[in-house]
Amino acid sequence: MIVETNIRATHMFQLIAKWIIIYLLVATIVCIGYIELGWHIAIPETEIAIVGTALSILMGFRVDAAYKRWWEARIIWGAVVNNSRTFAREVMGFVGNQHYDIGRELIYRQIGFVESMGKHLRRQGGIEHLNRLLSQDDYEIIKTKKHVPNTLLMMNLKQLADLNTQGELSTYLLVQLETIIQNLTDELGKAERIKNTPFPVPYGYFSWLLVHTFACLIPFAMVKELGYLTIVLSIVISFIFLIIEQIAIQIQDPFENRPNDTPVTTIAKNIEIDLREILGEIPLPEPLRPKAGVSM
Template identity: 30%
Template sequence: MSRIMSPKPPFLFTTLTYVGWSLFWLLLWDIFVTAYYMLVLDPTYSLPSMPVTLMGSALVVLISFRNTSAYNRWWEARTLWGGMTNYSRSYARQVLTLIDDPQDGLNPVKPLLLKRHLAYLKSLSAHLRGEPCPTDIRELIDWQEQARSDQTNNFPNDLLTTSAALLVQEYKEGRLDSIRLARLESTMVELSNCQGGMERIANTPLPFPYVYFPRFFITLFCIIVPIGLVETLHWFTPLVSTVVGYMLLAIETVGTHLQNPFHDSELRIQTETICQNIERNLNSMLRDARDERLAAAGKAGPNELPCLFT
């Protein structure tokens, strides 16, 4: 029923509207040029086509450079989030295996650290988009710490620092030796490196000429194309010219979406989905560790030890 009530837009409609109103104005211009040439202009008047060929060749090179740079930014951001996923699993595994447990159950600092790590990931996702911390992290950290999110310019880094302080406290209390602490710290350094790479991409946009000039030259090319084709194609000029212009506008739009991989666009990296996947992984790992400790302590009941979520 929901599929009937909210049908997915047809592929053709999505394709035609991808570049917005630019396609409509392009079609109007092509029709105007064709009608003016066929109905008003002296038929003996010859229009040159060589500028279209030369400008089109140069434009393809310019767009290729720009879109390659934009895609490299997008792919690097996705690679960094992939690294964040892998290091999160490693961090959870180290927390669950390297920190000593009491005789009668699971060390309560373990679910606490994993909760904090999930809060770190969710706050980082919002931080990269320039948004405030999501409200659902209140279930993961205490309200006093969450209230400080508006008073710092990098709340995810603060969460990571406080988690490191908890590990140091475990070391001081004898539940973690220096070698295991160093191993956990090295994983947190890798998490911080991934965060730094993402912040570099989010805070360093492409140079303005890379963004402005492709759009400007594509617009200029779309204006010139029907003038160079109308003498040969006559009334078919709007069809061919509009298709050529649409192809260039669509490629330019793809580059525009790719250059900001964290901001709202059709091609942005779905960091919320990645965080949900990591959340499921951490829950599964914590439950396995809990069940193992229950079995070792000779206890029964799946809910006697804490988990990430109830």
């Protein structure tokens, strides 16, 4: 996620540069053809203005739909942060006072869950990152599982149930902690829904097609009234619509490990710091700093 307020325009411009060059050539050819060669290629401004208005409304819906997906992803990870802190606090309050090692094991699994959830959503394979957090027995079990985050939650629930059976944890507290695990399962499922549900292809494709069609038609509507000034104005208008389209593309899939995505790696590290602080560990890991204004 881009965290700097002084976002450099060069990155976004690079994404649409080839189209700007194409439409610059189109506008130049139209102007030369109409003014110098006498081609009768002008079209009425009113019709293009109507198309532009309709397209503006469509692009508004397009960006709004993409932003809702992006914002829901951020809400999900906010809930993961809150539930992780609550889980660690209650584990240390109800379990860790008498069984610190067990409480530490439960909390380290929660840290592993958060890291694994981020990698799972980004389709980043491998479980090597869990080697520092899990016992050897747990690590061997995880090697045989396909859904690592879900398995880690199950491991924690099983250990809490065993404590309840042994009389070390009351049923009421077990239910409290199980509710938190259920909340984490829900948030994982919500994030997977976003990841596994592609942005509607017809919606994205036809908005893209209409933007480029409109950009091609702009010079034909302006050349009669504006002459060579058409080149400048048509590029400005095309740039606006292309940027809006690119914004929607950049945020519609928030778990693709791109600069505008939800910074799951940074959030996971912050959760680890918070949970290890609850454990009373020192020194704590350093938070991840943005690189080139981007937090991943």
